[in-house]
Amino acid sequence: MYSTVRTAVLDGISAIPVQVEVDISTGMPVFDMVGNLTSEVREAKERVKTALHSVGIVLPAKRITVNLSPANIKKTGTGFDLPIAVAILTAMGVIDADSIKDCTLAGELNLNGEILPVSGILPIVFDEYNKGIGKFIIPKQNENEGRLVCGAKIFGISHLNDVIAQFDETAFTCQKTGMAHELQIDEKYADFCDVNGQKFIKRACEVAAGGMHNILLVGPPGAGKTMIAERMPSILPPLSENERLELSKIYSICGLLDNDSSLRDNRPFRNPHYSVTQAALIGGGTRINPGEISLAHNGVLFLDELAEFKGGLLDLLRAPLEEHCIRLSRAGRNVTYPANFLLFGAMNPCSCGYYPDMQRCRCSEPTLRRYFDKVSQPIIDRIDICVEASPLSFEDINSTTSNESSVDIRKRVMHCHELQKERFKGESFSYNSKISTDKLEKYCFLGSREKSYMENMFDKLGLTARTYHKILKVARTIADLDGCESIKTKHLNEAICYRSINEKFWGGAVS
Numbered sequence: 001m002y003s004t005v006r007t008a009v010l011d012g013i014s015a016i017p018v019q020v021e022v023d024i025s026t027g028m029p030v031f032d033m034v035g036n037l038t039s040e041v042r043e044a045k046e047r048v049k050t051a052l053h054s055v056g057i058v059l060p061a062k063r064i065t066v067n068l069s070p071a072n073i074k075k076t077g078t079g080f081d082l083p084i085a086v087a088i089l090t091a092m093g094v095i096d097a098d099s100i101k102d103c104t105l106a107g108e109l110n111l112n113g114e115i116l117p118v119s120g121i122l123p124i125v126f127d128e129y130n131k132g133i134g135k136f137i138i139p140k141q142n143e144n145e146g147r148l149v150c151g152a153k154i155f156g157i158s159h160l161n162d163v164i165a166q167f168d169e170t171a172f173t174c175q176k177t178g179m180a181h182e183l184q185i186d187e188k189y190a191d192f193c194d195v196n197g198q199k200f201i202k203r204a205c206e207v208a209a210g211g212m213h214n215i216l217l218v219g220p221p222g223a224g225k226t227m228i229a230e231r232m233p234s235i236l237p238p239l240s241e242n243e244r245l246e247l248s249k250i251y252s253i254c255g256l257l258d259n260d261s262s263l264r265d266n267r268p269f270r271n272p273h274y275s276v277t278q279a280a281l282i283g284g285g286t287r288i289n290p291g292e293i294s295l296a297h298n299g300v301l302f303l304d305e306l307a308e309f310k311g312g313l314l315d316l317l318r319a320p321l322e323e324h325c326i327r328l329s330r331a332g333r334n335v336t337y338p339a340n341f342l343l344f345g346a347m348n349p350c351s352c353g354y355y356p357d358m359q360r361c362r363c364s365e366p367t368l369r370r371y372f373d374k375v376s377q378p379i380i381d382r383i384d385i386c387v388e389a390s391p392l393s394f395e396d397i398n399s400t401t402s403n404e405s406s407v408d409i410r411k412r413v414m415h416c417h418e419l420q421k422e423r424f425k426g427e428s429f430s431y432n433s434k435i436s437t438d439k440l441e442k443y444c445f446l447g448s449r450e451k452s453y454m455e456n457m458f459d460k461l462g463l464t465a466r467t468y469h470k471i472l473k474v475a476r477t478i479a480d481l482d483g484c485e486s487i488k489t490k491h492l493n494e495a496i497c498y499r500s501i502n503e504k505f506w507g508g509a510v511s
Contacts, residue, residue, distance in 0.1 A: 001025070003090035003097060006104050006133070007083040008124045009075050012335045013249040015120075015127035019069045020080065022087040027063035033084075035068030038286075041075045044109075048085045051109040055160050057094065064088065074333050076287050079118040082107035082137070086163060094164060103135040104128045107142075113160035117141035122252035125149045126245070137163070145252060148263055189234040189269070190227075193405040197396030198224055204387045204498055206409050209235045210416035211432035211477030213470075214321065214343040214382065216306070218501055219389025221353045225346040228389075229302045232344055233269045234406035236300070237414045243298045246338060250290050250297055268299035270341075274308040282316050288328050288335045293320055296341040306347040307374040314379050317343070321382045324434070345383065347375070349505065372505050381466045384433060384474050385498040416480045432476045437469060444472040446487060453489050457496055471495045 001024040008015040033045050045066075052059065066084055068075050083105040089095045106124055108116040121142040128136070129152045136154050138146050143156030157163060192202060201217065205228060208215040217225045239247065244263040251257040251264060272281060272292045283291035293301060303309065320326045324340035351371050354360040363371070380386065417431075423443065424430055435443050446454060458468060475487045475495040482491065 001091040001093070003087050005083045005087040005090065005100060006102075006128075007080060007106055008104060008128055009073060009077065010120045010123060010253060011073075012337050013123050013246065013253065015124040016073055017128070017131065018073070018075065018080075020083040020087045021067040021069060022084070022091045023063075023065045023067075024060060024088075024091045025063050025065075029061045029063070031059070031064045031066075033066045033068075035066075035071050036074050037068065038074065038076045040078055041068070041080055044078070044081045044084055047081050047109045047111065048088065050111045051081075051113045051160055052085060052088070054111060055113045055164060057089065057092075057164070059088070060092065077118065077120070078108040078116075079106040079120070079124075081109035082115060082139075082160075085109060085160060086137075089164065100137075102133060103137060104133050105137045107137075107139045107157075109160065115139045115157050115159060119255040120253045121145045122148060122257060123249040125152050125154070126249070145257060148248070189266075189406075190231050191234060191406045192228075192231050192409060193403045195224060195228060195231065195403060196399045196401075197392050198228065198389065201228055201387060201389055202404075202409075204385050205232060206235065206413060207474060207477055207481065207494075207498070208232075208342065208344075208385050209409075209413045210481050211384075211420070211473065212342050213384035213433045213474055213477065214345075215385040215387070216345040216347070216380070216383045216501075217387060217389045218347055218349050218505060220348060220357075220391055223389035223391055225389050226304055229271075229300075229304070229344045229346060230269070231406060232300050232302075232342070233267050235409045235413050236267050236342075237410070237417050239265065239267060239298060247298050250294050250337065254290055254295065256295075268296050269302065270296040270299070271302045271304065274303075274305045274310075276309075276313075278313060278316065281313060282320070282326050282339075283328050283335075283337055284330065286330075288330050288333065290337045291326070293317065293326060293339040293341060294337040297338045299341060300344050301341040302344045302346070304346050306345045307371055308347075309374075311374070315376055318378055318382060343383065349388075381464055381470070384470045386501045387498055388501050412481060416477065419480045432473045432480070435473055435476070440469060440472055444476045444487060446472075446492075450487060450489055450492060454492060457492075461496070461499075463499075467499060471499060474498060 003022050005020045007018050007020055009018050031045055031049065033042060049059065068080065086095060086100060086105055090097050090100065106118055106121065108118050110116055117139045121138055122145050125136050125146045126149050129149050134153055136146055136152055138154065138156060140156040140158040143154055146152065146154040195202060204215060207213065219225055244265065248257055248263040270292050279285045279291065281291050282293055283289060320339040321343065326337050326339045328335045349355040350361060350363045350368055352362045355363060355368060420431055429435060475491040478491040478494050479487045
């Protein structure tokens with residue numbers, strides 16, 4: 001007796017089809033599972049046997065072989081329990097093979113036969129539906145998540161008895177089209193109107209949002225760095241449909257997608273503590289799960305107290321900041337997760353927090369140098385905007401003047417994004433910060449006057465090639481916000497102001 005059932009295994013945010021084959025033949029009574037399995041998948045044998053026994057199914061005293069094909073792909077996760085059980089029931093003749101034809105199953109089994117929810121249902125349903133599979137049998141608690149894929153027929157079940165009793169479409173609640181989800185701006189994000197003073201910093205944030213540029217704030221405690229960072233998502237434009245879907249896939253894999261019949265509508269804001277581990281930040285672990293940089297995809301990754309992160313941890317961000325993805329390799333398995341985020345860093349100017357105010361700063365010269373060296377120059381070069389947050393004055397703190405709201409700033413940022421989408425139509429990138437080096441001459445063209453100005457600044461400031469390119473990209477964004485088609489000297493001058501802090505803290509000012 002032979003049967004086969006279709007399921008899938010996750011590879012990054014994609015799903016790879018897997019065939020669960022079951023053969024029941026004469027021989028010594030044994031239950032074997034093969035197919036390049038992890039320990040959690042091998043344990044499915046005991047869960048399935050006990051669950052079938054709990055619902056009154058006695059396995060025949062024969063040789064039962066379960067193969068998960070293709071064998072060259074590592075099988076991970078607990079979603080294979082239900083497909084294995086259904087494949088065995090089909091081979092025993094309890095379930096009609098025609099009823100599960102062109103159907104994908106996924107779900108974990110409890111020992112009493114209950115179907116438990118699993119992570120990653122959204123990417124499984126989405127990719128399998130695009131491969132022509134129309135029916136999906138998944139846990140009841142994952143039903144709304146599966147319905148997000150328009151056109152897919154979703155059958156949510158809560159117990160193995162639901163499958164055994166009557167495997168008929170009329171016995172299940174089916175939603176043939178994706179659930180409607182209306183875009184709404186999350187009210188949990190605070191507004192920039194709450195921020196008094198710091199006009200220069202707020203302008204820098206607007207430029208950063210306009211071109212999706214990475215930004216670093218350096219300033220003493222109480223300057224409002226964290227307060228401003230928390231308001232950054234409120235001025236970013238809404239996610240596009242593709243961005244929402246891609247982000248929702250990542251959160252589905254991590255089990256963080258709310259089962260409320262809606263994709264994630266808001267750009268994420270992730271704020272990991274500086275004690276975060278490598279696996280938690282960039283991804284990894286035994287199952288190679290996404291890390292904070294992937295959970296911040298299409299949103300903001302806020303790293304507070306940047307200099308306090310463990311040695312070498314920040315340097316792991318260098319490749320993701322350039323490539324906008326993270327490639328993880330563990331024991332012969334390679335997984336790629338998207339990591340296209342806006343990095344928002346904040347740090348004190350020294351260990352005590354008061355440099356360069358030498359009247360209050362207690363740090364010695366070697367202490368200052370060691371502190372600055374915790375954030376390497378290659379990381380600084382990958383941050384487009386580096387500005388200093390000055391201490392707030394008494395007048396700023398007690399000001400009753402109304403400040404510009406996030407809604408007003410967001411309108412200008414959205415207009416800037418529209419200009420970029422039109423400009424980069426047909427390119428592989430959509431924002432000024434992502435302009436490739438070979439395209440800089442085309443999209444960041446400088447006139448003779450502007451080129452002469454930058455030549456002078458290049459030698460005067462001792463810029464690196466990467467920093468020079470960053471200045472051009474930021475100047476392009478400033479010009480877009482200003483409504484100018486070409487980059488002018490004033491745009492370049494403002495962009496250079498956003499790099500002046502580099503010389504002050506990392507350019508040998510304390511040596």
